[in-house]
Amino acid sequence: MTAGGLLAGCDTDQVSLATNAKANQPVPPKLLAAMVEKDMDLQSPILVRLFKQEAELEVWKQARNGQFALLKTYPICRWSGDLGPKVREGDRQAPEGFYSINPGQMNPQSAYYLSFNTGYPNAFDKALGRTGSQLMVHGDCSSRGCYAMTDEQIAEIYSLGRESFFGGQKAFQLQAYPFKMTPVNMAKHRNNPNMAFWKMIKEGYDHFEVTRQEPRVDFCEKKYVFDAAKPADAKRDPVFDASAKCPAYVIPEDVASAVREKQAKDEAEYAKLVAKGTPVARMNTGIDGGMNKIFAAKIPEGSTGLSEGAEGTTLQMLAMAMAKAPGTIPGHVNPPKPNLEAAAAAPAPQEEPVVAVSAPAAGTRVATAAPAEKSQSGGFFSNLGRKMGMGTADTTATTPPPQATASVAPATTPPTAASRLKAAVTRFVPGHDKSKDAAKDAPKPAVTATKPAEPPKPDTRLAQTRPALKPSVSDGAADSGQMAGAAPVVSSNSFDSRFGAMK
Numbered sequence: 466m467t468a469g470g471l472l473a474g475c476d477t478d479q480v481s482l483a484t485n486a487k488a489n490q491p492v493p494p495k496l497l498a499a500m501v502e503k504d505m506d507l508q509s510p511i512l513v514r515l516f517k518q519e520a521e522l523e524v525w526k527q528a529r530n531g532q533f534a535l536l537k538t539y540p541i542c543r544w545s546g547d548l549g550p551k552v553r554e555g556d557r558q559a560p561e562g563f564y565s566i567n568p569g570q571m572n573p574q575s576a577y578y579l580s581f582n583t584g585y586p587n588a589f590d591k592a593l594g595r596t597g598s599q600l601m602v603h604g605d606c607s608s609r610g611c612y613a614m615t616d617e618q619i620a621e622i623y624s625l626g627r628e629s630f631f632g633g634q635k636a637f638q639l640q641a642y643p644f645k646m647t648p649v650n651m652a653k654h655r656n657n658p659n660m661a662f663w664k665m666i667k668e669g670y671d672h673f674e675v676t677r678q679e680p681r682v683d684f685c686e687k688k689y690v691f692d693a694a695k696p697a698d699a700k701r702d703p704v705f706d707a708s709a710k711c712p713a714y715v716i717p718e719d720v721a722s723a724v725r726e727k728q729a730k731d732e733a734e735y736a737k738l739v740a741k742g743t744p745v746a747r748m749n750t751g752i753d754g755g756m757n758k759i760f761a762a763k764i765p766e767g768s769t770g771l772s773e774g775a776e777g778t779t780l781q782m783l784a785m786a787m788a789k790a791p792g793t794i795p796g797h798v799n800p801p802k803p804n805l806e807a808a809a810a811a812p813a814p815q816e817e818p819v820v821a822v823s824a825p826a827a828g829t830r831v832a833t834a835a836p837a838e839k840s841q842s843g844g845f846f847s848n849l850g851r852k853m854g855m856g857t858a859d860t861t862a863t864t865p866p867p868q869a870t871a872s873v874a875p876a877t878t879p880p881t882a883a884s885r886l887k888a889a890v891t892r893f894v895p896g897h898d899k900s901k902d903a904a905k906d907a908p909k910p911a912v913t914a915t916k917p918a919e920p921p922k923p924d925t926r927l928a929q930t931r932p933a934l935k936p937s938v939s940d941g942a943a944d945s946g947q948m949a950g951a952a953p954v955v956s957s958n959s960f961d962s963r964f965g966a967m968k
Contacts, residue, residue, distance in 0.1 A: 756768070
């Protein structure tokens with residue numbers, strides 16, 4: 466079953482179920498062990514949830530008690546657009562809503578390692594005249610309206626979907642949200658023009674939260690309907706049309722009552738948050754999408770964009786930067802960046818200057834940041850500083866007005882990467898006495914007769930090297946999702962042979 470030709474949008478792939486070694490990689494043993502621990506079968510059904518603001522993809526799997534449980538959460542490497550649904554072709558929006566993924570949407574021949582089609586537009590999108598096609602979840606950490614993972618991550622997710630089809634699941638549900646639909650997030654975004662749509666899909670979010678069952682999704686009167694069933698006196702199931710009037714239907718009372726109870730609690734909490742003045746989410750004009758903080762911390766000048774940033778002290782950010790990435794980050798990754806014109810029009814942020822204190826009787830010199838030279842950037846702290854947004858600059862001293870006398874000692878030695886990291890930690894760690902550091906680090910008065918400055922010694926520290934791309938799966942990966950090793954031999958019980966009748 467093959468669809469030829471190149472596809473538009475971020476996908477440029479050929480959809481097929483042909484035999485492919487990447488697509489037939491086994492589920493990693495660590496995930497198998499997690500399934501055993503959570504009482505799940507390898508080929509039981511799955512369900513996927515996506516959250517833009519948190520930049521996370523969740524894979525849920527049905528346990529033997531019939532309910533879905535969270536198997537694993539994957540940080541999203543890159544998503545594009547803004548919070549809100551996709552509306553038209555070319556708007557770079559990643560879709561939001563409920564979609565169904567069947568075997569024909571699995572793409573083992575993707576130009577982005579592996580992928581599956583989200584199924585956008587669904588019947589609801591079409592009823593509203595929304596356009597766009599081939600919006601994918603794929604690898605390569607590059608997005609133009611898609612949800613992009615690392616190659617290692619998509620290999621795992623793909624294998625879980627494949628096994629669910631082998632177990633008899635005809636399609637797995639994909640739920641895509643702007644954020645986790647909690648009262649605090651709803652309060653923060655209460656003025657967003659997409660709120661009416663978000664409240665509608667929150668209904669399905671709530672159905673899943675209270676039942677841990679995949680909600681049935683229908684459409685009528687250009688709206689979503691969840692878990693609809695025929696009335697007691699009806700002779701046949703209701704027939705839904707996204708553009709037509711809703712048929713007579715009911716929601717099972719056990720589900721409806723549980724959802725009402727949850728929504729009442731959510732609305733009460735929402736009202737409290739609004740009443741106490743919870744700030745409305747800041748508008749990030751012109752930023753294209755987001756990136757999970759675990760990836761942003763590892764990219765020079767990386768930014769989380771519209772995703773939740775790396776809040777906390779510099780030490781917490783340092784730990785994140787040193788943690789193992791969940792997969793290979795390609796060299797061409799493009800982190801989210803703000804609209805430069807909008808940023809230029811906005812007032813410049815006030816940052817704490819770095820002050821170099823000279824002789825006690827003299828004035829002070831204020832150090833400003835400028836790009837660092839390559840000859841000074843080879844060390845561990847320097848490289849680490851750049852990933853943290855620190856130490857990416859030289860220090861060029863701005864001299865005082867002409868009336869400054871010759872007794873002022875010039876700043877002859879630029880701060881090292883280690884001192885810059887120390888200064889940043891000092892600014893962020895609460896309770897730290899900066900006055901002691903300033904007194905301790907202040908340069909001593911200049912001496913009239915000075916020795917000629919010695920030439921700088923070459924930096925003998927080893928520069929960090931980038932790991933080779935190894936987009937295959939093995940059990941040697943850490944829990945974070947890093948995988949390496951050769952692709953396995955395709956078994957006779959392959960994706961191709963099991964779906965041969967579909968070709």
